[in-house]
Amino acid sequence: MATRSRNSASNSSATSAGGSSKSATESSAKEIVKTLEHFEAPAPAKFAKHDEVRAYRDMLLIRRFEEKAGQLYGMGFIGGFCHLYIGQEAVVVGMQMAMQEGDEVITGYRDHGHMLATGMEARGVMAELTGRRSGYSKGKGGSMHMFSKEKKFFGGHGIVGAQVPIGTGLAFANKYSDNGAVSITYFGDGAANQGQVYESFNMASLWKLPVVYVIENNRYAMGTAVSRASAETDFSHRGLSFKIPGFQVDGMDVRAVKAAGDLAAEHCRSGEGPIILEMMTYRYRGHSMSDPAKYRSRDEVQKMRSESDPIEQVKKRLVADHGMSEDDVKAIDKDVRDIVADAADFAQNDPEPDESELWTDIYAEDIPQAAE
Numbered sequence: 001m002a003t004r005s006r007n008s009a010s011n012s013s014a015t016s017a018g019g020s021s022k023s024a025t026e027s028s029a030k031e032i033v034k035t036l037e038h039f040e041a042p043a044p045a046k047f048a049k050h051d052e053v054r055a056y057r058d059m060l061l062i063r064r065f066e067e068k069a070g071q072l073y074g075m076g077f078i079g080g081f082c083h084l085y086i087g088q089e090a091v092v093v094g095m096q097m098a099m100q101e102g103d104e105v106i107t108g109y110r111d112h113g114h115m116l117a118t119g120m121e122a123r124g125v126m127a128e129l130t131g132r133r134s135g136y137s138k139g140k141g142g143s144m145h146m147f148s149k150e151k152k153f154f155g156g157h158g159i160v161g162a163q164v165p166i167g168t169g170l171a172f173a174n175k176y177s178d179n180g181a182v183s184i185t186y187f188g189d190g191a192a193n194q195g196q197v198y199e200s201f202n203m204a205s206l207w208k209l210p211v212v213y214v215i216e217n218n219r220y221a222m223g224t225a226v227s228r229a230s231a232e233t234d235f236s237h238r239g240l241s242f243k244i245p246g247f248q249v250d251g252m253d254v255r256a257v258k259a260a261g262d263l264a265a266e267h268c269r270s271g272e273g274p275i276i277l278e279m280m281t282y283r284y285r286g287h288s289m290s291d292p293a294k295y296r297s298r299d300e301v302q303k304m305r306s307e308s309d310p311i312e313q314v315k316k317r318l319v320a321d322h323g324m325s326e327d328d329v330k331a332i333d334k335d336v337r338d339i340v341a342d343a344a345d346f347a348q349n350d351p352e353p354d355e356s357e358l359w360t361d362i363y364a365e366d367i368p369q370a371a372e
């Protein structure tokens with residue numbers, strides 16, 4: 001069961017009387033670690049049949065969408081960078097199931113799954129990938145730069161780690177306006193080594209901002225394995241210096257993610273400040289569409305797919321524990337395929353943006369005309 005201390009780590013004895021400053025620091029550090037040790041991953045959430053169906057459908061939509069995006073990329077309909085989320089679906093879907101109306105999401109460039117999970121339309125996301133005018137950024141942003149004010153999705157950021165200070169700022173705004181909303185700020189194991197992440201941690205903890213930092217540890221940053229790039233490979237401990245608690249979560253089990261998300265959101269909403277969830281996950285495809293992924297073996301990928309696939313886990317439970325027949329499951333599969341086929345069709349036939357759009361959505365109001 002989940003256990004956590006309700007005592008703020010910031011109440012520890014950094015200023016305790018007596019002793020040298022060295023021993024005060026040591027005792028402070030020990031107390032922080034002791035407090036943080038009370039945070040451990042809760043047991044996976046208990047899912048009723050409708051939860052399992054929702055999780056299955058939402059994860060499958062992401063999987064099928066990404067497979068189609070990969071195909072369209074191969075056919076030349078999508079240009080530029082394109083990072084697929086296949087394998088990591090349980091992370092966003094489980095977190096979304098733990099969120100409330102008004103909560104916000106921000107992430108990096110591997111963002112299609114996050115957008116679909118927030119309820120953004122498959123048509124609009126796919127049309128953005130193909131650079132068409134009905135895309136979420138009117139066809140001008142592409143895979144890495146999409147937003148939805150309505151769904152509270154704040155992008156879509158191509159600069160590694162750049163979303164972390166912005167997500168922290170969202171949390172600042174929520175606290176300032178006392179609206180009870182939480183900012184879910186996603187970033188990768190590679191991004192976790194960025195300096196701006198720690199500046200954000202410091203401010204978030206100091207001001208007790210309601211932000212859940214979700215570190216998606218998919219074991220690689222481009223072609224670099226975590227063990228080759230990170231001095232501390234347990235990312236859930238990365239907040240220790242800032243008194244931010246955290247724990248590791250089985251990011252391939254949507255029920256484990258949901259339980260962790262519930263705990264983290266409650267922590268934030270009760271005014272205790274930020275928390276880190278390290279999601280242990282895996283991407284099946286290369287870093288981007290142009291990565292042949294030679295830095296890992298086929299066996300490694302195959303093992304994850306066959307033993308830990310997040311969608312297969314739910315599918316098995318739907319049949320074994322919830323009395324669904326293979327045909328019932330296939331009916332969901334068909335619905336999902338239809339949504340994706342429709343989105344792909346739409347995204348290939350929607351017109352490209354008008355040339356005049358080159359001059360909209362930019363900062364400068366008066367564009368100097370080129371000299372005659």
Ligand SMILES: Cc1ncc(C[n+]2csc(CCOP(=O)(O)OP(=O)(O)O)c2C)c(N)n1
Pocket residue numbers: 110158159160187188189190191192218220221222287
């Ligand atoms: C500031 C910056 N440095 C380097 C890059 C190039 N780059 C793009 S993705 C990436 C790896 C990030 O890996 P991780 O945070 O683990 O996320 P993942 O791709 O695994 O989801 C790098 C180095 C960049 N986009 N921005």
Ligand SMILES: [Mg+2]
Pocket residue numbers: 188189190216217218219220221222
């Ligand atoms: Mg990574």
